Amino acid sequence: MQISFIKCHGSGNDFPLVDARALTLSDEEWANVARLLANREGPVGGDGLLLLTPGDAAHDFGMRMFNSDGSEAETCLNGLRCTARLGFELTGLNEARVKLKTSSATARRCEAIADGVVTIETRAGPASTDPADVGVKVDAPVVDSQIPGLPSERRFTGVAMPNPHLVTFVDAVDEAELVALGDWCEAGPDLIPARANVSFVVAEPQGLFVRTYERGVGLTDSCGSAMAASAFAAGLTGRKEFGTAVMIRNRGGMVVAEAQAPESGGLVSIRGNATFTYDAGIEIDPAAGRLGELVVHNRRFDEAKAWGALVASLD
Numbered sequence: 001m002q003i004s005f006i007k008c009h010g011s012g013n014d015f016p017l018v019d020a021r022a023l024t025l026s027d028e029e030w031a032n033v034a035r036l037l038a039n040r041e042g043p044v045g046g047d048g049l050l051l052l053t054p055g056d057a058a059h060d061f062g063m064r065m066f067n068s069d070g071s072e073a074e075t076c077l078n079g080l081r082c083t084a085r086l087g088f089e090l091t092g093l094n095e096a097r098v099k100l101k102t103s104s105a106t107a108r109r110c111e112a113i114a115d116g117v118v119t120i121e122t123r124a125g126p127a128s129t130d131p132a133d134v135g136v137k138v139d140a141p142v143v144d145s146q147i148p149g150l151p152s153e154r155r156f157t158g159v160a161m162p163n164p165h166l167v168t169f170v171d172a173v174d175e176a177e178l179v180a181l182g183d184w185c186e187a188g189p190d191l192i193p194a195r196a197n198v199s200f201v202v203a204e205p206q207g208l209f210v211r212t213y214e215r216g217v218g219l220t221d222s223c224g225s226a227m228a229a230s231a232f233a234a235g236l237t238g239r240k241e242f243g244t245a246v247m248i249r250n251r252g253g254m255v256v257a258e259a260q261a262p263e264s265g266g267l268v269s270i271r272g273n274a275t276f277t278y279d280a281g282i283e284i285d286p287a288a289g290r291l292g293e294l295v296v297h298n299r300r301f302d303e304a305k306a307w308g309a310l311v312a313s314l315d
């Protein structure tokens with residue numbers, strides 16, 4: 001079959017994005033499409049696959065997200081900005097209620113974070129520390145505490161956005177340590193059978209720096225739900241104030257996040273880019289695991305340039 005897609009990124013977290021509202025592939029076929037298109041050795045590459053899906057009585061449209069290993073995630077907040085942008089362009093809406101795998105979120109167009117950078121604000125949650133939601137086999141919420149059985153002596157906060165996150169605050173990010181712990185979680189140990197996204201976070205005077213090992217992906221330049229979970233964890237542990245905008249930097253760029261306290265609803269909003277880099281088509285045989293030649297119809301140089309200027313200004 002021929003698949004048309006937009007290559008996009010939210011804060012450097014990159015994906016092929018498909019308007020799947022009229023496509024009827026099985027879950028297994030979509031998982032194969034994700035593995036093929038997101039393969040970094042292939043012609044497209046990405047951290048996963050995003051699908052714009054139909055809405056229902058309560059939602060304007062929906063989003064599904066498959067990691068590059070083919071597993072489907074509950075949400076993807078960098079991806080949500082890109083998917084919402086496509087939804088807005090195709091429906092004429094400027095704000096929407098979006099159906100996710102197990103929850104809902106809202107999205108709206110908003111003022112640009114920098115010249116020429118298409119910017120979307122999403123609001124998701126409520127963030128939860130309930131171990132049953134986070135998927136960690138412990139008796140009580142993990143908030144700034146060690147997790148018995150985890151091969152790390154660091155203090156973690158477990159947050160579901162609703163996808164599972166383990167967040168720890170560090171003085172400096174040790175990538176080798178992050179990867180070793182992320183790999184351990186990827187094995188689906190008894191402690192965390194559904195695995196987890198793991199983030200090492202540096203609290204800086206002007207905001208947070210977040211480095212994430214994503215479930216189903218590995219080390220990524222940026223993870224939106226990890227930034228949301230980190231903003232929430234920073235509020236819970238008194239490192240940042242709830243209800244205040246916090247700039248979050250990552251390897252791919254930045255977003256602005258604002259987390260509500262649990263007693264105020266526990267929602268987390270993120271304002272950031274939804275950048276489209278090119279529009280393309282490719283012949284794909286999901287069952288045979290075969291990709292044809294990539295045909296790029298349109299490169300969005302202006303958007304790439306605007307984003308590049310923002311990233312350069314962060315140095």
Ligand SMILES: N[C@@H](CCC[C@H](N)C(=O)O)C(=O)O
Nearest residue numbers: 073076077078163223224225
């Ligand atoms: N990059 C995403 C999160 C993608 C899903 C995650 N790897 C999971 O399996 O939970 C984001 O921006 O939130």
